[in-house]
Amino acid sequence: xxxxxxxxxxxxxxxxxxxxxxxxxxxxxxxxxxxxxxxxxxxxxxxxxxxxxxxxxxxxxxxxxxxxxxxxxxxxxxxxxxxxxxxxxxxxxxxxxxxxxxxxxxxxxxxxxxxxxxxxxxxxxxxxxxxxxxxxxxxxxxxxxxxxxxxxxxxxxxxxxxxxxxxxxxxxxxxxxxxxxxxxxxxxx
Amino acid sequence: xxxxxxxxxxxxxxxxxxxxxxxxxxxxxxxxxxxxxxxxxxxxxxxxxxxxxxxxxxxxxxxxxxxxxxxxxxxxxxxxxxxxxxxxxxxxxxxxxxxxxxxxxxxxxxxxxxxxxxxxxxxxxxxxxxxxxxxxxxxxxxxxxxxxxxxxxxxxxxxxxxxxxxxxxxxxxxxxxxxxxxxxxxxxxxxxx
Numbered sequence: 001x002x003x004x005x006x007x008x009x010x011x012x013x014x015x016x017x018x019x020x021x022x023x024x025x026x027x028x029x030x031x032x033x034x035x036x037x038x039x040x041x042x043x044x045x046x047x048x049x050x051x052x053x054x055x056x057x058x059x060x061x062x063x064x065x066x067x068x069x070x071x072x073x074x075x076x077x078x079x080x081x082x083x084x085x086x087x088x089x090x091x092x093x094x095x096x097x098x099x100x101x102x103x104x105x106x107x108x109x110x111x112x113x114x115x116x117x118x119x120x121x122x123x124x125x126x127x128x129x130x131x132x133x134x135x136x137x138x139x140x141x142x143x144x145x146x147x148x149x150x151x152x153x154x155x156x157x158x159x160x161x162x163x164x165x166x167x168x169x170x171x172x173x174x175x176x177x178x179x180x181x182x183x184x185x186x187x188x189x
Numbered sequence: 190x191x192x193x194x195x196x197x198x199x200x201x202x203x204x205x206x207x208x209x210x211x212x213x214x215x216x217x218x219x220x221x222x223x224x225x226x227x228x229x230x231x232x233x234x235x236x237x238x239x240x241x242x243x244x245x246x247x248x249x250x251x252x253x254x255x256x257x258x259x260x261x262x263x264x265x266x267x268x269x270x271x272x273x274x275x276x277x278x279x280x281x282x283x284x285x286x287x288x289x290x291x292x293x294x295x296x297x298x299x300x301x302x303x304x305x306x307x308x309x310x311x312x313x314x315x316x317x318x319x320x321x322x323x324x325x326x327x328x329x330x331x332x333x334x335x336x337x338x339x340x341x342x343x344x345x346x347x348x349x350x351x352x353x354x355x356x357x358x359x360x361x362x363x364x365x366x367x368x369x370x371x372x373x374x375x376x377x378x379x380x381x382x
Contacts, residue, residue, distance in 0.1 A: 107374040
């Protein structure tokens with residue numbers, strides 16, 4: 001009994017340490033430009049840019065395959081930040097991709113929900129919880145307001161409402177990348 | 190030599206893991222929609238099964254048997270298979286980005302494939318030595334790949350065929366799989382192991 005416990009624990013620890021070492025030893029640097037572009041995108045994973053998510057869009061921008069004006073959730077501010085980072089002229093948002101909207105959150109009318117799980121499958125950030133034939137609900141903190149759950153709902157019980165900032169959850173908006181870099185330089189000097 | 194050939198023939202055709210032993214049915218139905226995906230999955234399975242049958246043989250012979258812990262083999266095999274697959278994925282990502290792009294998403298998927306654990310456990314049960322274990326894993330994966338690619342090719346044609354409405358999709362795929370299993374029953378007398 002003790003041998004068994006010891007053997008399995010030892011094996012597990014050994015393999016864990018080995019994998020941890022290997023993940024550092026064989027670490028692959030991802031493209032830093034893609035990382036920085038991805039950091040400026042709103043991470044709604046809404047797909048309105050015609051890419052499957054924010055990171056694929058960032059990779060396409062970095063490769064020069066996509067213009068910077070295809071992200072409606074990022075809006076004009078996002079395009080400006082991207083233009084600053086890449087050193088190109090800001091473009092107006094491409095209307096084919098959609099219009100800029102204020103931050104919103106999905107709300108399920110729980111009395112009308114039939115528990116079909118279709119919206120759960122559509123949600124790109126897993127912000128909807130529920131089970132078949134049971135009521136679903138939205139985790140407001142995780143919802144990115146991407147609208148992707150609206151089309152699959154057979155009873156149209158999901159509504160997008162304006163996200164009203166509550167004092168407790170309010171955070172100071174992040175400074176622009178240029179200001180951040182200047183601040184970091186000032187901090188180290 | 191004959192014995193090794195017999196293992197190969199037996200695992201690929203007569204005791205095919207998918208159609209005769211009914212192991213690894215999940216990727217068989219799941220990844221057979223497109224031929225390219227099926228080929229990628231087959232190559233990745235070939236790789237993982239051979240590697241995992243060797244590593245689980247080593248674990249079982251040099252650790253579990255001397256300590257009298259054979260009853261832990263399922264747990265130990267899962268542990269060693271998951272580790273080996275993860276490690277392979279990391280090394281592959283570093284050394285061969287092309288291979289990683291082809292096999293990348295399939296490798297972690299295969300870890301949870303019951304055929305992988307099945308091969309490891311059957312190796313112990315049939316008391317194979319190291320080379321036999323490796324061949325058994327290789328043959329099992331080759332059989333899996335053969336069936337998967339053939340099935341995917343058929344499903345690609347079925348997608349364009351005029352199938353009655355209620356048979357479209359999964360039902361016709363299951364009927365096809367059943368007919369394939371019937372055909373593979375013809376190999377039954379070919380090799381006895």
